[in-house]
Amino acid sequence: MNSLWSITLATLTKDIRLEWRSKDALNSMLFFSLLVVVIFSFSFDPLAEESRHIVGGLIWVAFLFAAVVALNQTWARELRNQVLDAYRVSPAPPNALFLAKALGNFIFVSVLEALMTPLFVVFYNLRVLGPSWQLLPIVILGTWALVVNGTFFAAMSLRTRSREIMLPLLLFPISIPAVLGMVSGTTAILTGETSARFWIVLLLTYDVVFTTACLALFGLVLHAE
């Protein structure tokens, strides 16, 4: 168990360092996120009284698109340098690679969300009417739900034609309960009309089930050539 975590951390820090040095992906992602928020603000009138009910959905759809763009380049570097082949023959557990990638994606997407949220607050004049602390578990659990399956399906899509479209095609249907949870929970907290507790529990269950499934089956995907 010790080696699993040390390998995971080593791979994770390497990824973060590489990402930070190049900053290519980071910058374009940031700008993309800003564009998404602006486009949505034009498409869905922020001044309407009912906007508080739909903003939850808008925010998470925006996060979803940003996440897909980020997830699509998860394995790009590994693919370019034949790292995956090296990993297959090494005695390192495949889960370490998966966890490192998933955590890296989680951090990356969280950064994007942290940058997009103030923009949404500004454009939609958001005020939270319900218990705002509950937003934190929803964001964490929701982001992890997207990222854990996204990292897995990104690996599955590696050997497919139209790789970039394959990822959302696989990810979106499976993510429906999680997306429903994120959106409903966020809306419940923003409007303060209902309790978000069920949705938080749902997201937690979803995360536990699919993190387990991903860890159990990633070895198969890694060795699929």
Next chain:
Amino acid sequence: MKRAFPILAVLTAILLSYALYEALMVAPTERTMGDVQRIFYYHVPSAWTAFLLFFTNLVASVVYLIRRNPVADAVAVVTAEVGVVFCTVVLVTGPIWARPVWGIWWTWDVRLTSTLVLWLIYVSYLILRRFSDSAQTPVLAAALAVFGALDVPLVYFSIWFFRTQHPQPVIGGGGSIDPRMLRVLMINWLAFSCFAFLICWSRYRLERLRREVEEAQALESLLGSGDVSTKATVPPNRSRQ
């Protein structure tokens, strides 16, 4: 074995015709909805058949993951495809039923919406199978089937709770059912199950043929070109179905 197929086909055709007659003529007219309710006799059996097929796909996928048996993989492909066909019927007949009865095409009804998500998952499964170039495609597809199965209860519960917060009409109605209607329902279910079995059998034979052609093509590319080279020959791309 060869003789059994046409015999079963004829029997199934007769059964389906009988079931249709029962649905349109014999079954009593529903009090509130009228004759439109008879869509029920096609909608519900198709749903049950689709679920049965998808469940078979799950079992075949798990068997494949454990034993790597090619027959299990073939069964998985077959049941996924035929399941999607029956699921499409459910999703088309559902709104056609809802429109005259409730005035709206879609009501985010728990069962119908869960069926929609199941349809989406299995369509993505079929797309993965078609677009994947890996020799391990069956393994990946089987993993996806497992993910889909894990997702289904979560889908159901999330939509169910969502609906308690946003109540809307229920398609298909709950509650008890008139025994005469139940009888007609069961006859139609039997007929459609036999029909599904026939289609799966045909599709399985087609799958065997497809794999046979693939092997023949691979063999020919190894032997047929005639020139000897030191480089290893690469087998051709999987022939698409």
Next chain:
Amino acid sequence: MNSLKYLYAAYIATWLIHAVYLGSMVRSYTRLRQQLKELGNGEK
């Protein structure tokens, strides 16, 4: 009554969907049979 057309639409739609799928199977079958025959002749 008006709603009967929905009943017929549903039943026809059902059989149309099945017909399309069965038709595609028949087409694949003939195509593959043809390919197999060609491969058999090619090797001779």
